Amino acid sequence: MGITRRQLLGWMAAGAGAGAGGLVPTSVRAAANMHFAGFPQSKGVLHDITLCIGCRKCEAACNTVNELPAPETPFDNLDVLKLDRQLSPETYTVVNRFYPTDPRKPQFVKKQCNHCLEPACASACFVKALRKQKTGAVTYDESLCVGCRYCMIACPFNVPAYEYHKALTPRVMKCTMCHPRIEKGLQPGCVEACPKEALTFGHRDELIRAARQRIERHPERYINHIYGETEMGGTSWLYLAGHPFGTLGMREDLGVVSAPEFTSGALAIVPMIVSVGVMLLTGIYAINQRREKIADEERRDAVDQTREEFEALMQQKLSEQKKAAEKAKDAAIKREVEKALAEAAKPEADQPAGEENGKEE
């Protein structure tokens, strides 16, 4: 998709909501810059499509060594070649016929697991039932498989097949590169059975060298590409052909990035989401608590202040009123005293006037 893993990691970090792009440690990126070119001395098979005659001997051998059920159409019946056959739980390998240019010149392509150097299926398996072995083979452990079929989603070559009709013990079925035979020092069944040496078994590095030599010696016979050398980060199974691989039923748009690299960024960010998430959420909570507390205090302060101001005001008013009352009282007393003095000065004054004054008080 035109994005390096380095960029991806940065974006994932930014995308996690932390708002910081540099959260991913450099050691992860350092690991990303190391290209895994396969286990040293690991094996592979070179399939020279130009040599294949479509005899189906490899299919028969595969069926025998893997003890798979006998097919509906026997292996010596070549009519099935005209069908676009897929791998299935009963067939780990099929040979299909293509007519890339000339309808009189068929090309036969053998299909089976390509045994990626960094397999999509193994990286997708959440119980490690699929593993890349040091021999180069990608093997399957039935005793661990949950049957989630994520390996089938992940495989860019649509290789793993599933036993859909088994109720309780369905397995994922695919070519094992004859891992048990390789460990015994034997060749894979299909390679051993090939009468035309269209299949060569050996160290992957040597196979690549041999393939290059063939291209150099016969540039008219081969197109200048070894399929599997870099596809999806490289595969243990390698192909030579005289026609563009796209015309032979093989995808040319897979790119050179291995499958685990597509997901490593998303996985790398997980521990960051946990740690940054705790910080962020606890922080937001704490800030909210604090804000509420401050708002509470401010409200209380405001209430207190208002009350104080109100009380002060009331006090003031009260004292003013008191003063006014005292003043009035003083004035009244004064008036009374004056009246009394005046009355005392005029002994013949009216009695009722004195009563009225008393009422006013």
Add this chain to the structure above:
Amino acid sequence: MEQQQAAPPMQQSFFTPFNVITGTILLMGMVLTVLRFTGGLGAVTNLDHNTPWGIWIGFDLLCGVALAAGGYVTSAACYIFGLKKFHSAVRPAILTAFLGYALVVLALTYDVGRPWRLPYPILVSPGTSSLLFEVALCVMLYLTVLFVEFSPAAMEWLGLRKARTLVMRLVLMLTIFGVILSTMHQSSLGALYLIAPSKLHPLWYSTYLALFFFVSSMFAGLSMVIFESSLSHRYLHKHMDHHHLDNSNDVALGFAKAASFIMIGYLFIQMIGLAIDNDWHHLATGWGAWYLLELIGFVALPALVYAVGVREKNIRLIRWTSVWVVLGIIFNRLNVSLVAFNWQLPASQRYFPSWMEIGTTLFIVTLGVVIYRFIATRMPILYEHPDYQED
């Protein structure tokens, strides 16, 4: 009429339209269950070599988890962001999330080959390089968190005051844990598809897929809370207290506002996704039209209508829009998992679910509705228990 009147009252009350329809679906589901576990996946599904994941993953898992996002969104809004007026929405949202996740796990037991081995990734052989491992771990932990978050309602119902007090002390911690777990697995469900750039159409494949799933889960959850609340108002009205009724319009307005805002943001990040991978030329194809239908028809337009609904305080409009958004999320998840997946294959090799797959999904959804109804009509979900109102 005469027959109904003549029938004894017990029978009459049991054979309600609701019970008859759900009963039939549950019965069908049981038959399909037997078929699935005796004949294998091949007996009931149209899954094949090219399409190993059908609607049990595309709908039951991806849509189920996205639509259960209401749990983390609501509890985060209430307990972490301090929006306490949404408190009445927390319990129904947590219950829905809990049931949603429980049913996701139930659906997985149908989909995986050997369901009794589902604990294997955690207990026996952890494949930590797989995003499915992360999904499995998070879903398992979050289901536990949701169970504990839901448990106070059951404890109030059963009168277990001490246990309830203990759990209530954990609310904040559980909420934070729940939000983090949701962030991780909502996004990793999208990230599951990162491993297959050669199979998923470039308009849906993006290095940001995880972020797209996470952000869209937020407005999926918000809309689902609005949608459920309108259903509850219609069918469970008598189980709501005045507190719930008073706040439900606030919840609808607040959530619609948030959803509208996030949806506009989602449009922008989708466009950034297009720009980063330079996928613009795909927009002129048929796939582009389909993509634009999803993005404009089910994100941009409902976001706009939500905004109008909020401005005019039109609760009815908001409720209908929530259905629209929920459908949009289903549309998106099915596009990623089924429609745009294996887009390069000829039509003859493409997948379409069998009626039995759809029947099983219907069975599981119905089971969810029945259990929700059972709980909401008995436990304090839509009302506060009178004995526990202090907190």
